[in-house]
Amino acid sequence: MAFSSSSSSSSSSSSMPAFDGSMAFAYNASFPSSSMVVSREEFNAFHRIDRSLFARLVFVLGRDIAQSAQVVAFFLWLEHCGQAKNVVAYLTSLPDSFINAVADEVVVCLNCLCYEDFALFAVNFGFHSNFDAIPLIKRLTRNRLTLSLFHQNRENILKGFTKELREVCNRAFEDISASADRFKREKTIVEERKKAEEEINRMMMFSSIHRVPDHGGESSVESAMQNLVLNDQQDSSHNTNAPTDANTMPPPPPPPPVVETPSTVLNIGGGSSDCGASDDRTIFLTFSKGYPISEPEVRSFFTRRFGDVIDVIHMQEVEGNEQPLYARMVLHSGSNIPMMLSGRSKNKFTINGKHVWARKYVRKGPRSPTDASSSYVGSP
Structure with missing residues (x-):
């Protein structure tokens, strides 16, 4: 002892x-x-x-x-x-x-x-x-x-x-x-209850804003939808010129032309945006070995601290119960990176007591089709 x-x-x-x-x-x-x-x-x-x-x-x-x-x-x-x-x-x-x-x-x-x-x-x-x-x-x-x-x-x-x-x-x-x-555990329960109450209040507020008065003086979204259905049925019954055959229906309008931009061109290798464009808005995260951290923890932490800035998070692919040691966090805009790194080349955060290092992502060279992690500076 x-x-x-x-x-x-x-x-x-x-x-x-x-x-x-x-x-x-x-x-x-x-x-x-x-x-x-x-x-x-x-x-x-x-x-x-x-x-x-x-x-x-x-x-x-x-x-x-x-x-x-x-x-x-x-x-x-x-x-x-x-x-x-x-x-x-x-x-x-x-x-x-x-x-x-x-x-x-x-x-x-x-x-x-x-x-x-x-x-x-x-x-x-x-x-x-x-x-x-x-x-x-x-x-x-x-x-x-x-x-x-x-x-x-x-x-x-x-x-x-x-x-x-x-x-x-x-x-x-x-x-x-x-x-x-x-x-x-008790703190987590209180926080989850608070979030649930906030969500309920938000839904009730949304419902009250979109409430439509019916003929009886009451207001409800359901009654408004029922009135719309009845009006459509009455209009169709009184309209004798309405087409009854599907073949006589007018053709739908042509779809709008698609303008190809870096954000709309599909990347067959995986992902729906241009890799080069996403590089400029990506932060590389390094986790502490022995203190596993999940993607929801990372997303929740940075969202609470910086708002809705995250586009997608790519955690390191591991097998079985192995722990991811790094991740790539793609932001909606690269202009958020200096703010999140506090103007430094690297910044450290503590997520649920676990140490996380963050820095600007820099690509090493041409991306390998078999090993995505080999093209990132600092990846294991």
């Missing part, structure tokens, strides 16, 4: 250990004897600061429960390997916006550890050599840690991180996780 916490680090030496490569990631936390019996109340009380940070992540910031436990486990590992003294207690004193930003960077670090090839990770997430993806974590560790250094020591880090997650976080956060799960 791991009996470690941010609160226990206060007894450590006041000076930070020297940073010398892989040795800096040695896991040096000490644990009590396995024969020691600790009650649940004592265990939770000892980890009250860790529990406080976890509660803020899931209740205040609305982040994913499992991901939040991993974030706190990562901070505990930083403390016990000597890279960030009392970091959990320090974070609890900071604003929610800062905590959320640091948590996003932790997710980037954990995704980095999932890749055996660091170059592939950098390509998939759109990181170039000069891009600083974890500036806040570097600040917390006095510029000692970088993503490349994390990856070089991934085995030691995963070992210590997993130990903190399994022996501390999963046990200390069990009751909070259950409460957060109930809270999220």
Whole structure:
């Protein structure tokens, strides 16, 4: 049983250990004897600061429960390997916006550890050599840690991180996780009920606007439709010159001419619009490995935030229960891209607590008929 916490680090030496490569990631936390019996109340009380940070992540910031436990486990590992003294207690004193930003960077670090090839990770997430993806974590560790250094020591880090997650976080956060799960379910029910009520009100308003008064003084769409049918029947019965044979009916007017534009010319290879035209209004999205996200989640998030801007979303085609790691989001207009990317080359979003990177789509070269993903920069 791991009996470690941010609160226990206060007894450590006041000076930070020297940073010398892989040795800096040695896991040096000490644990009590396995024969020691600790009650649940004592265990939770000892980890009250860790529990406080976890509660803020899931209740205040609305982040994913499992991901939040991993974030706190990562901070505990930083403390016990000597890279960030009392970091959990320090974070609890900071604003929610800062905590959320640091948590996003932790997710980037954990995704980095999932890749055996660091170059592939950098390509998939759109990181170039000069891009600083974890500036806040570097600040917390006095510029000692970088993503490349994390990856070089991934085995030691995963070992210590997993130990903190399994022996501390999963046990200390069990009751909070259950409460957060109930809270999220109840919140979802309330939101769905609110949407249903808004839809009903909208339908009732639409019905009242299109209501037509009948001869009895009442108003209803049904009575108006019935009056129209009766009037048509009466007109046809009194019109003796009306044609009775289908062969004598006048021919229908010719259809209007079709003007071929890039948006109306069919693309036989798949899709009803010109590929080149859609490229200029496409955003490339990259998802975090281990945190699956669905197309409805992506569409709902961007629609709520930016309005009706999405034309179509193409998720990565996967087999079985595999997770899509990227998607192409085609907008109605390319003029929305700078707004959605906040004027930067790439922007990051948090969708239901899951990290998503967005950037302007750029085609690599001629599209392969057998592998659509091969023609996109940054695709796995």
